[in-house]
Amino acid sequence: MSVLTEFRQAISIQQNKDDESYEEQINLPLDERVAKGTTMTNLKVVFSFFDQAPNQWCQQLNYPIKFIQSAKIYCDNNISKFREGGLVVLSNGNIKFKMEIIEDSLDNFILAPNDFDVKSCYIDSENYNRNHWEINIVKTDITLKLLSATAGNLENDSLRLNKIENLLKGELRNLSSNTFNYIQLNDSQNNAVNRAICAPNFHLIQGPPGTGKTETIAHIAKLLVDAGKKVFVSAPTHTAINNCLNAISNKIKDKSKVVKIGEKYQAAEVIGNENLTRMIRLPMDKYAFNTHVSKEGIVIGGTPYSMCYPASKRLNNWEFDVAIIDEAAQMSIPMAVSVMSKSDKFIFVGDHQQLDPIMPSGTGVSMFSESVFSRLVRLYPNEKSLLNISYRLNDKLIRIPNTLFYNNNLTSARPFESFYIKSNGFSKVINHPDSKVLYLHKIFDSQGRSQHEANIVAEIVNDLINDGVDLKNIGVLTPYRAQVREIKKALNKFVQNIDAEPIFIDTVDRMQGQERDYIIYSMSNSHPLESKRRLDFFYSPNRLNVAITRGMIKCIVIANYKVFDIIDEELVELPEFEILKPSLDTFKNYFKLSSKIEEVLKEDNW
Template identity: 35%
Template sequence: MAQSYATDLLHLIQGPPGTGKTLMLAHLAQLLAQDGLRVFVTALTHRAIHNALNKIPQVDANLPVCKIGEERLTGDLNVPNFETFDQSHFAEKSGGDVVGATPFALQSQRLANVEFDVVLFDEVSQITLPLAIMGMLAGSKYIFIGDENQLPPVTTFSETEAAQTSIFAYLAGRGQETMLNITYRLNDVLTDWPSRTFYKGELKASDEAASRRLNLSPEATRWDFVLDPDSPAVFLDLCHTNTTVRSRIEAEVVSELVLSLLMRDVAPQEIGVVVPYRAQSRLIRSLLRRILMDDEVNKKLVVDTVERMQGQEREVILVSFATASQKFAAQMADFLFQPQRLNVAVTRPRSKLILVGSHHMLKADEIVPEHKETMDMLRDLDRQLPDHHPAQRGYQRVKATRKQIANYYRLLISIMLK
């Protein structure tokens, strides 16, 4: 915080999952605006901008904050929005303020000829060098906040080339950076794998987060061997084969697990389902609507792709891989097993991670050997054993037996016939 606030030109903050980078952005915006400076908050997506702007009033409710952009794109925005800067009347006020918009707005009539003192970039791993320059032209001091181990820019380049196009990759390693190394989201077990795999073992869970475990009511369900709070991370191997962008059995099991969590008093807004493909998300949402038959509950449940889940968190996250075809997994390895994508997927939960898939997916590198390193990384997650965490069972790999799956289908049919 102090280094970013005091810098004369720029500073880079790496914020791994759950380390409070958005809260830090809000505090920085507050300090800078209190100094009478005009602060510009920007990111690649409207959702990221909204997330940053919404946090600022929680830090200082009296700070002038607004977004400049189209009214139709303000769905989850909690601060005022104006079509143009002139409509905001911020230009007539004395003192500092905070304005949010995309970099493109700077090159339009919305923010024409508006100058800023400081530019705060959020989610900079997704911002390309040209977009960053577009934003930098509006100010004279720059603070970049993000994480190169989360989703890179969306480009037509390969994974390696895409990572190199971000402003984060360009600035990293030049000595003007800080890494936030305490996660307030992930418990100790969930922190272990991303810390070792992406952050050189430096990421640690806070004291409060480390001991957090899933709190369940005493009702018993047939999926309690998966929901067990003493196993914060589970890979549920359904042993199916030959599925590609959607898997009916995974969707059905995920839906039943969601139902079991609800039966054990986990709030629907604390349950998230992450998938790689939209086809799988549509299938899961369709099944949940049929099983739950409660629009209010369904609205609170989140079933979405990795891209749209970045920046979000839930008490419980279920990941449905959908792909169980070794050949298809090999063809889609650059997308399906992209390290940053995996990192985002498995770091959304606070206390429970349930991976649902098939071990056949893990054999993709037998067809395409160049993906061995990535597949080894995923197999390392799968291989996490209790001896890594002697105080609890930690990561657990379980297979659903035929009897458990048969019992599940009987329950599902009975629910659908009611």
Template identity: 25%
Template structure:
């Protein structure tokens, strides 16, 4: 590290520095594992916890942790939290090793982390805040800056949120006129809170600083070797995630089979006494939440308020659209439009449109799998919903295959659809929309190879929990029952009368209406 080198004898020489970021990602796995095997007290302790799976320890008396001058501040901060969030704060403060916080969908994970940092900061603890992505780190910092908690953000300026740029090393160095190593060291040690991605641990600051706590957001999405990196620099750590949502991305099938997609979060979760579950959610209404409860959480997920539980999609112009549909169906008695009327109703917060009777077969092209009829149905429904007053920016479309996303995007070229977001499940992790339309794509009469994407329980869970007020799903029940996760979902939908059977000519029903 440059900070540890005496460069005075090179005073007459010029040096050229080249950054090679490509190598960092590849070598980080190996260097973290290599460090884990070092003969040092720090590495030995971490091995006990993550390799030998020694049970984490906790102290029993909270008053011994909280400084007297911080008690009123902490009590005031805790007032805005629900019961599980308060339990999480207490568990972290009592920990001697680590705590796991399970952030179920919509439970305010980012708010919880922000509050935890505020409490630790008020107690005088130093905090290393990390995540796998720059956006996740900055989302927490954007909340944190509102409370005037100072922090230093490490990382390249072009990857940092514009509002966080004043807190980056480069900006602070200019502001404070840093010229000497002593100035630089003071800058690195000044703030109690330092934030960076898991890949940013090669920064010189980590050769000199140890932290009281390390918080890792998105921990269930990070591979174990990468997640280990920041943990070397803290006495205690907090992993925040949910292994029922997206796992670490591992392309190689053999590597997945051998356990590469198991996160450290999942590995340590067997110690139940270290786990706190955030199960009070403020995103989904009761009908949408019931799907996730049935699929993954065994009824543990709860609505944070009656307002959340009963919230519905707002369609201020629905009546004129309903009248137009009624008039259209009267002049075209051969067309059954009852399914359209039922689908548009805000009170029907969850609708699965079964296309089994519709000629809506998938097509496998060079770019991947798509379903043109499903795409047309999605386009038609979005046209009606926007006409009924749904804001395009409140709409998200999800499909498991990129080719289907391209097909749908091609149909949504009109300016009316500009703000409609069409994306994969992975791009929606951590976010939500008032209305989500999910196209399942697969529809075939053959009993052939089943695609991998629809076999993943976790991806399905993320997809259905992005919706706040209304969730529309389009797919062939006949085909989708071959996929275990979707079959379980369909059984719940059938039990709750949430499946609408589309008539054979559903895809031809509305082309002549001026949408």
């Protein structure tokens, strides 16, 4: 099967899966939708309004009808899965508005229509019902449009299509007679830079936790820009792109040569960076006459959608010399093809031992069987450079992930830092001589949300604060969005206005590529094997690897003991058991290798 045929098949499957998932969720009873976090109901809403039409595409309205600028939501108990940047539908009976979440904090939940949807978001500003509103997931076809546009591009570009097809089949020749001797980094990083610059078609760089992946990208990008190349930096998330651009801009130090494409809420990490230019869009016809951006070498950062989704016109008609795809192990093959369809050379940077992309399962289509990085590493093992020195993990922190995931090929360049606190609460856990501790308890909460673990997290954070640890050096992780809210509520007792503080509290998926001195990981699932739901998500070795490799001084994992009470004989009847077994074995081995502390409650001593 040709790549284009399989790509079109993938488009159809992706859309069908999206449609089925949407219909399945939206047709559940209301209480189930609320419990699953896909609906918020019985809401109070207060709108703010534009005084005039917000853009030229909006019709003129007669007062008191006005266009909605934003909607502040009042909810007694928000347990939704929604997050900032997500699209939702705000409704009240027959009234429906498509909006984006622009703020999601303990104090504020605010929606606003985007530039396109605002033309349909208007209401009587003097006489609207403020009560009984509902928020639901939104059905979107943005991925379908992106992939369809990519297919059209490839149909009209046989040379690039042939190159991508050969690459994905393992048949692309990548021999180079060029030599380059870069010496500014460590040996493994220098090797990666040399090979990436010299490779005529593509190169793969595996960057395990803390090995300087982003710094390596920055050096490669600067060399390419100095050579006058047009470089596209992409990744699955804006956070990853922003982190790359910060590092790159610090090397180039010329804001005309580093541009981030996206909305303001997608630019949190680069706001304030004086060596970078932020733009919502930069189509090629505008770029040609823009005197503020370089014509002699430039790096542009954006998601795959900015490059090939025609309706956005963010990077319309651009062609790049080189595409650098960061976190490539989190990017699906169809998404990567969208980037490759507009680039001549590809540098993939990632770690297939960390998080995988979210893809439709059980399709039988090879494009959805693995990430683009996993496939290319498998097809081209000799085209991969491994960064092998970790500057984040000391010898104690690196021990378990090195054994479980990296065949002990990594070494640590970070000295061990002991830490001792005087606070009584959880000092036994924090002061444990091992840098990585597994704290086990026996309290059973609801699936995916644990108030008990949230309280433990809050007390540990409070102990750290009382002994002088800065909040910006603490990261709190969990697999579930609902537990993020639970932890924030518990922490708010000790740290007022927690959303305004620099402490990182979010899901594991949002933490990849980042680090903190102290990491607390709340597994927040009392007995996943009992419900037998989403076991592949919870027992993901890659998610575990990310969670336990973010800390630089201490990593504390909190879990119910039942999480590790894995008995194969009780699970063998599961249809997916054979596929799941290697993952379960990884968790068993993690448990064996861990330094464990068991919680002792007062009633245990009675």
